[in-house]
Amino acid sequence: MKKPLFLLLFVFLCLQSCQLGRTLIYNFADIKDYKKFPSREIQTDSSTFVFPQAKNGKVPKFFTSIDSVKIPFDEFLSKNKTVAFLIIQDDSIHYEKYFKSYSRESVVPSFSMAKSVLSILIGMAIEDGYISSVKDPVTKYIPDMKAEAFADIRIEHLLQMTSGIKFNESYLNPFGDAAAFYYGRNLIKKTKNLKVKNPPGTVFEYTSGSSQLLGLVLHNALPEDISISEYLETKIWKPLGMHYNATWSIDQEGGIEKTFCCLNARAIDFAKIGRLYLEEGNWNNRQLVKKSWVKKSIAIDSTYASPGFYQYQWWLPTPNGVFAAKGILGQFIYVNPNKNLIIVRLGKNHGDVDWMEVFISLAKAY
Numbered sequence: 001m002k003k004p005l006f007l008l009l010f011v012f013l014c015l016q017s018c019q020l021g022r023t024l025i026y027n028f029a030d031i032k033d034y035k036k037f038p039s040r041e042i043q044t045d046s047s048t049f050v051f052p053q054a055k056n057g058k059v060p061k062f063f064t065s066i067d068s069v070k071i072p073f074d075e076f077l078s079k080n081k082t083v084a085f086l087i088i089q090d091d092s093i094h095y096e097k098y099f100k101s102y103s104r105e106s107v108v109p110s111f112s113m114a115k116s117v118l119s120i121l122i123g124m125a126i127e128d129g130y131i132s133s134v135k136d137p138v139t140k141y142i143p144d145m146k147a148e149a150f151a152d153i154r155i156e157h158l159l160q161m162t163s164g165i166k167f168n169e170s171y172l173n174p175f176g177d178a179a180a181f182y183y184g185r186n187l188i189k190k191t192k193n194l195k196v197k198n199p200p201g202t203v204f205e206y207t208s209g210s211s212q213l214l215g216l217v218l219h220n221a222l223p224e225d226i227s228i229s230e231y232l233e234t235k236i237w238k239p240l241g242m243h244y245n246a247t248w249s250i251d252q253e254g255g256i257e258k259t260f261c262c263l264n265a266r267a268i269d270f271a272k273i274g275r276l277y278l279e280e281g282n283w284n285n286r287q288l289v290k291k292s293w294v295k296k297s298i299a300i301d302s303t304y305a306s307p308g309f310y311q312y313q314w315w316l317p318t319p320n321g322v323f324a325a326k327g328i329l330g331q332f333i334y335v336n337p338n339k340n341l342i343i344v345r346l347g348k349n350h351g352d353v354d355w356m357e358v359f360i361s362l363a364k365a366y
Contacts (some may be wrong), residue, residue: 029109029111029171029182029328029329030329030348031083031108031109031329031346031347031348033109033249033262034107034109034247034249034262034264037249037250037251037258037262038249038250038251038252038253038255039247039248039249039250039262039264040227040229040230040247040248040250040257041229041245041246041247042229042232042233042237042245042246042247042248043233043237043238043245044237044238044241044242044243044244044245044246045237045238045239045241045242047241048241048242048243049240049241049242049272049284051088051091051092051093051268051271052091052092052093053092053093054089054090054092054093054094055092057092057093057094057095058087058089058094058095058365058366059073059094059095060073060087060095060362060365061073062076063076063358063361074097074099077097077099078099078100079351080347080350080351080352080353081100081330081347081348081349081350081351082099082100082330082345082346082347082351083098083099083100083102083106083108083346083347083348084097084098084099084102084106084108084266084267084344084345084346084347085097085098085099085267085343085344085345085346086267086268086271086342086343086344086345087341087342087343087362087366088271088274088275088341088342088343088344089339089340089341089342089366090340091275091340094366096268098267100348104243104266104267104268105244105266106266107246107247107264107265107266108264108265108266108267108331108346109249109261109262109263109264109327109331110261110262110263110264110265110270110325110327110331111261111262111327111328111329111331112208112211112260112261112325112326112327112328112331113263113270113273113325113326113327113331113332113333114211114248114258114259114260114261114262114263114327115208115211115259115260115261115313115325116273116313116314116325116333117232117236117263117273117325118211118214118215118218118259118313119159119297119312119313119314120236120273120276120277120289120297121218121228121231121232121235121236122134122155122159122214122217122218123289123290123293123294123297124231124235124236124288124289125218125221125222125231126293127289127290127293130218130221130222130223131155131217131218131221133155134154134155134156134159135154135155135156136154136155137150137151137152137153137154138150138153138154138155138158138213138217139151139153141216141217141220141221142192142213142216142217142220144192145192149164149196149200150196152199152200153165153196153200153213154200154201155214155217156303156304157200157201157210157304158210158211158213158214158217159214159311159312159313160204160301160303160304160305160306160310160311160312161204161205161206161207161210161306161310161313162200162201162202162203162204162205162304162305162306163196163200163207163209163210163213164196164197164198164199164200164201164202164203164205165194165195165196165197165207165209165210165213166194166195166196166197167194167205167207167208167209167210169206169207169208171328177190177194177207177208177209178208181208181209181212181258181260182258182261184251185251185252185255186251186252186255187212187216187251187255187256187258188216188251188255188256191209191212191213191216192216194209194213200304201303201304201305202304202305203305204305204306204307204310206310208260208261209260211259211260211313212258212259212260214259214313215228215256215257215258215259215260216256218231218259219256219257227257228248228256228257228259229247229248229257232248232263235288236273236276236288239283239286239288240269240272240273240275240276240283240288241272242265242269242272243266243268243269244265244266244268244269246263246264246265246266246269247263247264247265248262248263248264249261249262249264261327261328267344267346268344270331270333270344270346271333271342271344273325273333274325274333274334274335274342274344275342276288276289277289277294277297277298277323277335278335278337278340278342280294280295281293281294296311296312297311297312297313297314298311298312298314298316298321298323299311300316300319313325317334317356317359317360318360320338321336321337321338322334322335322336322337322338322360322363323335324356324359329347329348329349329350330345330346330347330349330350330351330353330355331345331346331347332344332345332346332355332356332359334356334359336359336363339363339366341363341366343359343362343363345359
């Protein structure tokens with residue numbers, strides 16, 4: 001076999017079967033990544049919830065940067081790598097624009113916004129009796145965890161990112177844990193092989209490993225014939241009347257959902273996740289998520305060393321009740337209950353912007 005052909009074959013085989021090869025070839029997370037991984041489909045229902053257009057919508061015309069430069073709002077979004085931007089207030093769409101050849105029908109991965117969706121499912125699983133309590137040790141649901149230290153890790157530690165597990169969050173390091181979880185094909189094994197470096201409940205450290213371990217708890221707690229994707233479909237996707245089907249990337253065919261990331265959907269449907277929590281778990285007079293769970297999930301609580309800006313897989317950017325889900329490439333569901341406001345931003349990357357500051361600035365005009 002000629003050498004160049006051999007090298008091409010080697011690269012192809014490595015790309016297909018080797019985590020390192022896939023990491024080196026793909027290099028970093030991208031909004032087209034949902035095409036690279038196997039996934040499970042999440043079906044919507046025939047009954048669709050529709051946000052109406054605001055009759056007298058407040059549409060941003062310009063945005064003024066921190067250095068006082070005024071730029072047309074559409075240009076500002078496009079320049080900073082945005083592909084979808086929605087502003088919804090009082091259940092009505094004030095602004096909805098798509099960029100870079102994207103449209104309402106375009107799929108975008110959630111990346112770490114999926115962590116917040118996972119948190120919702122944990123609350124529902126407790127309500128359904130599949131999980132007894134956030135105080136349960138993870139070993140109750142994963143009895144074959146090897147390290148004895150995991151017996152001290154409670155579900156609440158995972159929710160609050162104070163589990164104490166050792167995890168390298170860098171996607172740029174091909175040998176790091178994040179790359180291994182993202183590109184690897186045996187998440188259950190990798191999750192069970194995690195190590196503990198700090199006593200649980202003593203140090204806050206944002207890690208995707210905590211969310212994947214939380215996903216394994218949910219996976220094992222659910223009946224064997226119900227996947228996490230199916231649970232999401234039954235408990236959220238259909239009841240919320242999503243516009244489109246979605247998918248959740250899995251590690252391998254027949255495998256487990258990447259619960260730290262990778263829920264693939266459209267901006268308009270991500271907005272409905274925000275609405276569910278804006279309405280404290282109630283959806284059109286039907287309580288889908290227990291109100292007390294919603295309040296606990298997004299309330300500042302210093303228990304187990306949780307900081308004032310993060311709680312139960314949700315970000316708390318300001319101390320006045322605002323909360324958000326966010327992903328690594330600048331994917332956001334921002335919710336301001338005081339303004340009855342939801343903002344969804346999806347992008348190729350962050351651009352040169354602090355999006356939380358943008359949302360806070362926009363909220364002042366509503």
